[in-house]
């Protein structure tokens with residue numbers, strides 16, 4: 001699925017390439033100075049094309065989450081707010097879903113999917 | 127204030143359509159609504175549908191029905207689309223673009239699922255790469271909003287369960303409802319967890335069938351032998367997240383509701399009945415807050431102890447049993463929201479749930495993915 005998306009979206013290809021090198025990018029506008037996610041080439045706040053894709057530090061906290069219990073095995077979808085200020089959809093990796101809490105500090109790691117493409121996941125900082 | 131009236135409304139009685147095609151279901155609900163209005167297909171000169179209609183926009187269904195239309199609209203903002211269509215039809219009527227507009231919604235996901243299993247298709251949307259790797263199933267989308275609402279406002283699973291309890295209390299009187307069994311708060315909390323904090327009974331049903339609405343100009347409405355139901359105000363809005371200023375506890379309903387109430391010149395306190403989208407229990411809670419029936423964060427306390435049950439609570443909601451118990455055809459609950467509001471205003475709801483002197487009602491929809499991007503539409507109707 002990820003391969004198909006980058007194949008058809010030249011705009012997103014650099015994001016996936018960075019992810020495959022274990023770097024998470026977000027959009028930062030040079031005109032209005034606002035960060036955004038998902039990153040795009042046109043700023044969604046001011047329509048400027050003066051957008052840089054910056055590398056996130058990889059630290060953040062859980063804004064909200066849900067453990068998909070009906071899946072086998074269960075997995076946790078979440079929104080993580082990065083220290084840079086943007087909030088992104090992701091998955092959380094943890095041996096104990098019951099200990100997750102909104103506000104928990106998390107750190108970035110990359111997980112390779114079935115299609116050999118890496119995606120940004122997070123795990124609680126012990 | 128518009129001069130457009132709902133003159134026909136029809137809900138397909140089926141909840142499992144093994145034998146019919148999707149187009150056939152659209153046609154069956156269209157015919158039902160025309161019969162309800164006392165109009166013929168030759169009177170229809172406007173047609174509106176959303177993405178549940180097969181083919182390019184309105185083209186295939188207009189052909190299938192053999193209509194001759196001079197106005198067509200295929201706005202799709204998810205399941206709330208038919209509520210937006212009513213307002214679009216009213217605008218077209220006001221502009222002289224049509225006299226009688228037909229809105230249809232239909233599908234057969236249940237029959238299709240029994241045949242092929244749940245199929246998730248890859249879609250080339252701009253956001254796909256940033257979302258699909260995380261398997262964002264619909265229930266989790268709404269669950270993360272519920273979890274955040276609990277975190278910010280102390281909302282409980284028991285309070286969410288009351289939304290389902292009220293729906294089931296109403297559905298027991300609806301012979302066509304998929305689920306007619308009355309359930310308790312404990313039943314909801316004891317049902318399997320789908321995506322925490324949402325249990326199976328916090329989720330709407332999957333059904334086949336659909337519904338249709340006929341909107342007509344005033345002279346035509348007055349010539350028909352039906353109670354007069356006028357569109358008094360409407361609004362629509364689309365909400366999304368851009369990463370910054372993130373917020374999962376306010377919906378587009380805040381804007382669509384404000385527009386509708388401003389146009390109608392009434393306030394939530396004036397409303398006798400509310401049809402509101404109930405894809406999940408949390409969807410109802412957020413709508414009650416955003417439409418102004420209670421303050422932000424007060425939704426949980428507003429719905430508990432049966433406050434949404436007709437004849438008992440402070441605000442009767444979804445007296446047909448809603449999407450939680452009655453019907454959520456084609457994964458889209460918008461048309462059934464309008465239909466039950468029309469029944470209430472006409473005095474044609476089931477006697478056990480009919481609201482006394484119901485002269486002002488709201489139909490409100492929340493379509494799409496609540497967390498990522500969704501579209502809300504609000505319509506306020508009055509009985510003259």
Ligand SMILES: [Zn+2]
Nearest residue numbers: 029032043046
């Ligand atoms: Zn900008």
